[in-house]
Amino acid sequence: MASRVCDSVLVTGSNRGIGLEFVRQLADSPSPPDQIFAGCRDPNGSSAQELQELAKKHQDVITVVQLETDSPASITEVSKLMEAKLNDKGLNLIINNAGVSIPGSLAETGKKEMMEAYSTNVVGPLLITKEFHPLLCKAAAQFPHQTDMSCRRSAVINVSSLLSSITICPGNFSRAPLYPYRISKAALNMLTCCLAEDFRKDGILVMALHPGWVQTEMGGSQAPLTTTESITGMLKVIAILTEKDSGRLLDWEGKSIPW
């Protein structure tokens, strides 16, 4: 990743898996953002140790923020802190990465499982994007003569999944009959479309990205992709997104996935 993706970015769920690798590759890049806000539920817990070590190594760039993505109080608290640190420049990029995969055949799925998946995978990204909309607008307005959209200017990336695709579902349902996960990620896709239309007037790009099947706690050890490969690919895609990608679902190699 040679050129700078953006000046400022918030990555949610960044203490492990895909989120942690996003923060690592952004910070280690030859031209890192000025500010990386690494959202994490429990910054002082053992599961955040690797992130804290990374933040110590890049202390001028990474700020670890306590962020429970489906808690309005937590989101408001973080946005106040970030606004103060951003010095009136606004926030260029949000990567709504935090997510849960609730295993669930129909027999295993009840109200609790559905609500938990919906709360983290859909309500969280909605609340976060809504709260940070003014800061995204502020960042977009720093490019007054530019009509193009990009992550460098102002954007929201929702980390979705191939399993969200209604078109592809008949071909892969039997391998992963995960009702809460599939349904919540399909709703995240609709949120992506709604936000893309809503924010077009503000110059803010909104799209959904599938990371591939990745070796994380969620993806399991049999997954074909390492986090390094997935995030290297996604950052290449993120760097070249334009207006025509707003409201689309792409994979980690930039290939379009049908809704």
Ligand SMILES: NC(=O)c1ccc[n+]([C@@H]2O[C@H](COP(=O)([O-])OP(=O)(O)OC[C@H]3O[C@@H](n4cnc5c(N)ncnc54)[C@H](OP(=O)(O)O)[C@@H]3O)[C@@H](O)[C@H]2O)c1
């Ligand atoms: N791995 C794959 O193969 C794959 C494939 C397609 C899509 N995805 C998507 O990629 C994203 C990241 O997945 P991953 O594989 O890295 O999963 P992971 O290893 O299970 O990590 C999930 C991350 O989300 C955080 N999180 C969950 N609920 C949260 C909440 N309410 N508030 C704040 N943080 C929360 C977790 O924090 P805690 O440590 O506090 O729990 C953790 O940091 C997810 O959206 C997932 O759906 C993954």
